[in-house]
Amino acid sequence: MKRPTGPLCDGCHSVNYIVQTHAVTEWNVGCEKCHGPGSAHAARPARSNIVNPARLDSVSANDACIQCHSQGQPLKNPIEGRYYDWPVGYEPGKDLKDYWRLEDHKPGETTFTHFADGTAHKNRMQGNDFVQSAMYTHGVTCFSCHDVHGTANNADLLKPANVMCLQCHGAGLANGPRAATLEAHTHHKSGSSGNECVACHMPAIQATIADVNVRAHTFRFITPAEGERLKIPSGCQGCHGDRGSAWATEQLRGWKNVSPWRVE
Numbered sequence: 001m002k003r004p005t006g007p008l009c010d011g012c013h014s015v016n017y018i019v020q021t022h023a024v025t026e027w028n029v030g031c032e033k034c035h036g037p038g039s040a041h042a043a044r045p046a047r048s049n050i051v052n053p054a055r056l057d058s059v060s061a062n063d064a065c066i067q068c069h070s071q072g073q074p075l076k077n078p079i080e081g082r083y084y085d086w087p088v089g090y091e092p093g094k095d096l097k098d099y100w101r102l103e104d105h106k107p108g109e110t111t112f113t114h115f116a117d118g119t120a121h122k123n124r125m126q127g128n129d130f131v132q133s134a135m136y137t138h139g140v141t142c143f144s145c146h147d148v149h150g151t152a153n154n155a156d157l158l159k160p161a162n163v164m165c166l167q168c169h170g171a172g173l174a175n176g177p178r179a180a181t182l183e184a185h186t187h188h189k190s191g192s193s194g195n196e197c198v199a200c201h202m203p204a205i206q207a208t209i210a211d212v213n214v215r216a217h218t219f220r221f222i223t224p225a226e227g228e229r230l231k232i233p234s235g236c237q238g239c240h241g242d243r244g245s246a247w248a249t250e251q252l253r254g255w256k257n258v259s260p261w262r263v264e
């Protein structure tokens with residue numbers, strides 16, 4: 001209980017943590033953690049002297065979130081004799097890759113941080129997951145879905161989840177899914193929990209902090225067979241676990257919009 005929190009925690013849970021003096025300007029996720037240094041802006045407010053992540057390229061924009069929402073290591077560790085768990089020296093607008101390396105994962109192995117397929121295993125790993133998604137490579141950002149200044153929705157989503165997904169994924173839109181209706185894609189009735197995008201594309205993964213609900217951010221559909229083989233929470237088993245993965249695989253084989261070559 002007496003381990004120092006500075007190197008392990010404080011950089012992500014404060015603003016301007018100074019590694020030499022342990023001084024901070026603020027405890028909490030303050031404005032400057034995402035908008036960069038703000039004193040010049042406070043003195044003479046102008047667009048040019050503050051970082052707005054929305055005006056950065058999508059890699060740098062996502063980096064502003066990934067700096068805290070990832071497991072990794074500083075490129076140079078130890079720093080002045082101490083090992084840090086957060087990207088010391090990074091601020092929004094800079095390149096996170098110059099300060100931080102995402103935790104490696106070993107394909108085929110379940111580790112402390114990853115499942116065998118590379119999906120994150122712990123909380124606070126949305127960044128490690130999201131960089132694997134086709135959405136990330138197409139310029140979607142964390143704040144395409146979340147408004148960190150606060151909303152009335154779960155997890156500060158811009159809109160309730162399905163409404164938000166469907167803005168970019170409605171029937172007929174190029175981003176898919178390629179089915180005439182949502183129900184034809186999900187094979188569950190409208191109003192059913194099995195008709196929610198997050199049900200199959202963001203299965204809940206192990207939560208290490210009691211009441212924090214952590215969902216996979218790779219958005220990949222993990223098949224029931226893969227889930228069973230590699231011990232990963234999968235798209236169907238979260239709700240139909242009692243019927244076994246062979247049952248779920250059999251159902252998928254009957255769904256014309258799902259490739260039979262991809263259900264194992």
Ligand code: HEC
Nearest residue numbers: 029030031032033034035052053054055143146147148149
């Ligand atoms: C966790 C990260 C984060 C924190 C903390 C944060 N912001 Fe932001 N802010 C963003 C992002 C991302 C955007 C751009 C996307 C958006 O508008 O949601 C933004 C946009 C803004 C904008 C522009 C809004 C617009 O309509 O163009 C203002 C103003 C702003 N933030 C002020 C603040 C202030 C003041 C604080 C502290 C009280 C703060 N932010 C804290 C991430 C953050």
Ligand code: HEC
Nearest residue numbers: 011012013029033034064065067068142143146148155156
């Ligand atoms: C300085 C570290 C830091 C940065 C930068 C940061 N976060 Fe967070 N975030 C946290 C912490 C700590 C929590 C949990 C406590 C809290 O809600 O304040 C959190 C919580 C959240 C939550 C959950 C809120 C809820 O109500 O369940 C979301 C969503 C989120 N952050 C998204 C983002 C996005 C998007 C960005 C980038 C624009 C971002 N964060 C940048 C540290 C950070």
Ligand code: HEC
Nearest residue numbers: 005008009012067068069070085086123124125209212214
């Ligand atoms: C790399 C950044 C980072 C480091 C280092 C870090 N945290 Fe966090 N922490 C976060 C983020 C981001 C969240 C919220 C998102 C999540 O849990 O998925 C969070 C969530 C939490 C929460 C839950 C807060 C809530 O309101 O739900 C607690 C408590 C917490 N952290 C404590 C700690 C402690 C104690 C340490 C040091 C042992 C630590 N953290 C190290 C980024 C970090």
Ligand code: HEC
Nearest residue numbers: 133134135138140144161164165168175197198201218219
């Ligand atoms: C801001 C627009 C936007 C939003 C909001 C959005 N998506 Fe996407 N999504 C995309 C784009 C763009 C692609 C890439 C399409 C392509 O490959 O041509 C994509 C691809 C995907 C894919 C394909 C697999 C992959 O690797 O990512 C899935 C699954 C997906 N989205 C699920 C979701 C879910 C679930 C939600 C809601 C939680 C959501 N999307 C919200 C734009 C969006």
Ligand code: HEC
Nearest residue numbers: 165169175176177178186194195196197199200221258262
């Ligand atoms: C009942 C489970 C289920 C639900 C709910 C679900 N999907 Fe899917 N989705 C799948 C399966 C299975 C695949 C095929 C995966 C594969 O072949 O790798 C898929 C594939 C996709 C793809 C990529 C292939 C394509 O057709 O372009 C996108 C995009 C997608 N889903 C988006 C969504 C969105 C958005 C929602 C919510 C509106 C949603 N899905 C709800 C099971 C589901």
Ligand code: HEC
Nearest residue numbers: 065069126127130140141142145154155161198213214215
């Ligand atoms: C395509 C939309 C989308 C994108 C992009 C996205 N998220 Fe999420 N996020 C969600 C949804 C949906 C939930 C689940 C809300 C729920 O449980 O009801 C969620 C949940 C969360 C939570 C709550 C804890 C958890 O893991 O379930 C945090 C924290 C979070 N996201 C952070 C991030 C960060 C950081 C990024 C970028 C690296 C990001 N998200 C990108 C849609 C998105």
Ligand code: HEC
Nearest residue numbers: 188189192193194199200235236237238239240248251252
């Ligand atoms: C979030 C929970 C949830 C998830 C995830 C989910 N389902 Fe369902 N499923 C339901 C519910 C609830 C019903 C009951 C009928 C309804 O609401 O449509 C159902 C009904 C069904 C039925 C028809 C009735 C029956 O029980 O025989 C089949 C088949 C089915 N699900 C297959 C799947 C498959 C395959 C997957 C994965 C691709 C899946 N479901 C994912 C909740 C879920």
